[in-house]
Structure formats: structure tokens, C-alpha cells
Amino acid sequence: DVKVTQSSRYLVKRTGEKVFLECVQDMDHENMFWYRQDPGLGLRLIYFSYDVKMKEKGDIPEGYSVSREKKERFSLILESASTNQTSMYLCAAGDRAGNEKLFFGSGTQLSVL
Amino acid sequence: DAKTTQPTSMDCAEGRAANLPCNHSTISGNEYVYWYRQIHSQGPQYIIHGLKNNETNEMASLIITEDRKSSTLILPHATLRDTAVYYCIVRVVFDKVIFGPGTSLSVIP
Numbered sequence: 001d002v003k004v005t006q007s008s009r010y011l012v013k014r015t016g017e018k019v020f021l022e023c024v025q026d027m028d029h030e031n032m033f034w035y036r037q038d039p040g041l042g043l044r045l046i047y048f049s050y051d052v053k054m055k056e057k058g059d060i061p062e063g064y065s066v067s068r069e070k071k072e073r074f075s076l077i078l079e080s081a082s083t084n085q086t087s088m089y090l091c092a093a094g095d096r097a098g099n100e101k102l103f104f105g106s107g108t109q110l111s112v113l
Numbered sequence: 114d115a116k117t118t119q120p121t122s123m124d125c126a127e128g129r130a131a132n133l134p135c136n137h138s139t140i141s142g143n144e145y146v147y148w149y150r151q152i153h154s155q156g157p158q159y160i161i162h163g164l165k166n167n168e169t170n171e172m173a174s175l176i177i178t179e180d181r182k183s184s185t186l187i188l189p190h191a192t193l194r195d196t197a198v199y200y201c202i203v204r205v206v207f208d209k210v211i212f213g214p215g216t217s218l219s220v221i222p
Contacts (some may be wrong), residue, residue: 004156033209033210033214042212042213043157043212044212044217045209045210045211048209056191058209061213090156090157092156092157092210094210101147101159101162102149102157102159102210103159104156104157104158105156106155106156107154107155107156107166
């Protein structure tokens with residue numbers, strides 16, 4: 001199975017800091033996704049990418065940007081972190097050829113103080 | 114918005130079959146039905162998917178009605194480790210994946 005690795009399990013940042021969340025997958029999958037998950041709101045799609053240097057906005061892109069310079073790495077960037085971005089962030093990778101079943105990382109719990 | 118409707122929660126006795134329903138009455142001809150689950154504090158895990166035929170793998174079976182307006186995920190012998198939130202998703206392949214609130218399944222000893 002695909003392994004999706006997120007760089008940190010827990011992260012604490014201060015308001016206004018620039019935050020990078022890194023995600024790496026090891027199976028050469030074309031598609032990668034970033035979600036956030038909050039109690040009562042479920043999983044919400046922030047950004048996704050179907051190829052290197054390509055990105056598409058999800059349902060809640062405001063306050064975030066992404067970078068995909070290499071196929072295996074998809075980074076989520078919080079340009080100026082705010083307290084309402086405290087959340088669990090989940091990265092996923094999917095293979096077009098395999099009907100795109102998604103494989104998820106373990107998540108990064110980000111706290112912005 | 115999610116295109117599916119699922120019960121908020123369900124209980125199942127350990128060792129019995131767990132049958133999780135999902136309504137997707139507006140499904141179109143090229144949309145697949147996918148099931149994922151999320152065990153507490155972990156990322157979601159793919160279970161199974163199908164277009165119109167019933168499907169079975171080592172984890173579960175997926176039964177899709179003939180009109181494709183609903184489906185049922187079956188865990189044949191539920192264990193305590195199957196306690197999780199189960200998500201039913203309808204989507205065209207290559208489209209973005211949108212999760213609804215899912216069904217919280219509790220397997221009772």
C-alpha cells in the first residue's frame with residue numbers, strides 16, 4: 001500500500017507565523033489532497049493537485065496556499081497563521097489508474113496560539 | 114455539498130454482521146460509490162468502491178441497488194476494531210473527494 005507521511009504529528013505555532021505542513025508519498029501517485037478536520041464540521045477539502053506544479057482550490061482555500069514542485073511532495077502553507085486555523089490537517093494521495101482510491105497520512109494536529 | 118445521506122450512528126454486536134446503509138438518490142451514471150472509514154485519531158482508510166455491480170474484498174462487501182440510488186456496506190463479522198466513522202462518498206473518478214459526516218459505528222462486546 002501507499003505510504004503517506006506527514007512531517008509532524010503535533011505542531012504549535014504563534015499567530016502571524018508562516019507555517020509549512022509537509023506531505024510525502026512513496027508510490028508515484030499523481031493526485032494529492034489537503035484536508036482539515038474539525039469537530040462537528042468533518043473533513044473539508046482545502047487544496048488538491050493532479051500533477052506537479054498544478055493546484056486546484058477545494059472548498060475552503062482562504063488563508064492557505066500549496067506547493068507541488070516534485071511529484072511526491074505536496075506542501076500546505078499558512079502564510080500568516082491565525083487561531084481559527086487550529087485544526088487536524090490530513091494529506092492524501094491517489095492513483096488515477098487505480099480508480100483513485102485515496103491513501104491518507106496520520107495527520108498533523110496544529111495549534112495556533 | 115455531500116451527495117449522500119447516512120445514519121448518524123449505529124451499534125452492532127461483536128461477531129455479527131454490520132450493515133451500513135447509504136442513500137445517493139441523485140447519483141449519475143458515471144459516479145462511483147466509495148466507502149472509507151476513520152478510526153479515532155487516524156487518517157481515513159479506503160475500504161471498497163463500486164459502480165453498479167456488487168463488490169467484495171478482504172475487508173467488506175458493497176451491495177448497490179439495481180437503480181443505484183442506495184447501497185449497503187457489509188462488515189461480515191464485526192470486531193471491536195471496526196468501531197469507527199464510516200463515510201459513503203459518491204464521485205466521478207478524478208473529481209475532488211468530498212466527505213460528509215458519515216456514520217459512527219460502535220461495535221459492542
